[in-house]
Structure formats: C-alpha cells, structure tokens
Amino acid sequence: MAVAVPRPTTAPPRPRRKPAPRPIDGAKAAPRRRAATRRTRATRASVNGRLAPFRIATMIAIIGVVLSLVVYLHVSSLRGTMQAGELRTQVEATQNDATNIQAETEQRLADGRVERAAAAYGMVLVPSQAMRTLPISIPKDQQTN
Numbered sequence: 001m002a003v004a005v006p007r008p009t010t011a012p013p014r015p016r017r018k019p020a021p022r023p024i025d026g027a028k029a030a031p032r033r034r035a036a037t038r039r040t041r042a043t044r045a046s047v048n049g050r051l052a053p054f055r056i057a058t059m060i061a062i063i064g065v066v067l068s069l070v071v072y073l074h075v076s077s078l079r080g081t082m083q084a085g086e087l088r089t090q091v092e093a094t095q096n097d098a099t100n101i102q103a104e105t106e107q108r109l110a111d112g113r114v115e116r117a118a119a120a121y122g123m124v125l126v127p128s129q130a131m132r133t134l135p136i137s138i139p140k141d142q143q144t145n
Contacts, residue, residue, distance in 0.1 A: 115125065 118125070
C-alpha cells in the first residue's frame with residue numbers, strides 16, 4: 001500500500017494570526033485594523049479628510065479673486081468720476097478762455113469800426129494833449145454824501 005505524503009515546498013507556510021485577546025471584564029474588544037483603514041480611506045475624500053485643506057484653500061482663493069475684482073471695479077469707477085470732474089474743469093476753463101478771446105477780438109474790431117465810421121462822417125480824432133477839461137462846481141445843497 002502506498003501512503004500519500006505531501007511534497008516539500010520551497011515557500012514557508014503563511015503564519016496564522018493570533019486571535020485578539022478577549023477582555024476579562026466583558027468590555028468590547030478593540031476594532032480590527034481593516035475596519036480602521038476603511039474609515040480613513042472614506043475620510044480622506046470627505047470634508048474632514050486629507051483633501052480638506054486643498055478645498056478650503058481653493059474656496060479662499062476664489063473668494064479672494066472675487067473680492068479683488070469688486071475692489072478693482074470700485075476703484076475704476078472712482079477714477080472715472082475723478083477724470084470726469086477734471087474734464088469738466090478743463091471744459092469750463094476752455095470756455096472762459098474762448099469767451100475772453102472773443103471779447104478781446106470784438107473790442108479790437110470795435111475800435112477800428114468806430115474810427116472808420118467817424119472818418120466816414122468827417123470826424124477827426126483829437127490828440128489827448130489838445131483836450132482840456134473844465135472844472136464843474138456843484139452847489140452844496142445839491143451834493144449827496
């Protein structure tokens with residue numbers, strides 16, 4: 001009769017784990033390691049997990065960008081208002097200058113027109129040395145103070 005004998009293998013057999021010691025007083029045993037790894041894997045993707053700082057930093061960056069755009073728009077609006085005020089001041093100054101130039105031009109043209117009209121009527125311009133003024137006396141009862 002032949003007896004079956006297992007062949008020797010080159011790899012040693014896998015060691016078996018020792019069972020967790022049972023508490024004597026009836027308390028619950030510590031959770032297994034496999035269950036703990038499952039919880040950590042689940043929490044890594046959650047809000048309290050490993051990706052939480054990245055998500056928080058991303059939200060802070062987005063809020064920062066939005067707030068900086070709002071500030072930029074407000075500053076641009078204020079600059080536009082200031083430039084409009086400066087432009088109004090320049091327009092008023094230019095209008096005043098134009099009015100002054102027009103008044104001066106009309107005054108210069110009027111002097112020549114009056115002299116030409118006087119010459120057309122036969123009038124002559126008297127030099128200032130030839131003119132004399134007469135003193136006028138006003139009676140005291142008609143003077144106003």
